[in-house]
Amino acid sequence: MTDTLLKILIADDEPLAAERLQMLLARLEGVNLVGTAHDGESAVRMAEALQPDLVLLDIAMPGLDGIEVARALSRQAQSPAVVFVTAFDQFAVAAFDVAAIDYLMKPVDADRLGRSIERARAYLDSRAQQPPPTAAPDTSPWLEEFWASDLSGLVRISACDIDRVTAERDYMRLHVGKRSWLIHHSMTALEEGLSPELFVRLHRSAIVRRDFIAGFSRNSSGRWIARLADGNEQPVGRLYADQVRAIAGR
CATH class of the missing domain: 2.40.50.1020 (LytTr DNA-binding domain)
Structure with missing residues (x-):
């Protein structure tokens, strides 16, 4: 992953917000924008077809919202990393409950997006190096x-x-x-x-x-x-x- 292009899918129902992300990504090296979805259902379908490494995912979208999309993506055989990009900060806890890599507030800052991209790359590299689990680990019933x-x-x-x-x-x-x-x-x-x-x-x-x-x-x-x-x-x-x-x- 370190030496290859990071395939990215944008999922955002706001055309201006999606266009801003596209412009910011165009300035970054080592990334490849593979598609843009404008609602939750199309985001899931496009992720299944395009196999992105990372999804930049809005939360408030028609149909499936971002949290539901993230849950659906997590069930894929090779699930992509997820970074939420939203105008609402009240969904932070729910976002990390679905194992989001990061949580960006709109309007997105270029440097902050770059750090999220590197965080996702490091996560994917780490996941690739881990051996497949032999058994499901015991999970604590308490908040950690x-x-x-x-x-x-x-x-x-x-x-x-x-x-x-x-x-x-x-x-x-x-x-x-x-x-x-x-x-x-x-x-x-x-x-x-x-x-x-x-x-x-x-x-x-x-x-x-x-x-x-x-x-x-x-x-x-x-x-x-x-x-x-x-x-x-x-x-x-x-x-x-x-x-x-x-x-x-x-």
Whole structure:
């Protein structure tokens, strides 16, 4: 793959957006645009016929949307790499759930597209060097990572690195050291998705990593307070007092 042309298929229902991608690709070396699809169904058909290495895929399209197209492509014998190109940032988590290589926001920057192309090339090279799997590996039932937006684009956050989660209306804030990111999730879904061996819910609006808890104390009204490793304190909700006793072995 390193020494060959990277075959690319564009799938975008907006003619101007597709034309911009075509112009940007024309400036890059080592790529070959093999076709342009303008809806989800034609994107799947063209991918089957043309066997592209990479699909630059819009999400909001008539018929099959980009997420559905990516799922269909993943079932092909030699599935192409997928980079989403969209005007909407709220689909980031769903995009990486279908193993997208990257997620570009419109209007696409030339340098950013170039980095995505190289990322796809590296992914395809790595995949080509891997031996075929002999058996399906065991998969964890728990959430292992999150993707959140920041000023540079998207950042991957490993679940085991999260110190605590706090609720902010319809969003959850993931705290990692001195930094934090907002994701669109519910506290209940996170409680069900995070491993109970690693995390414990202490309040209706707070989940804390177990080894981030330094100790417990009571306030003047007798309510439990969790002392955290960073020096902060987290009140324990009355409904979650049993969690304190379970952690302390009482």
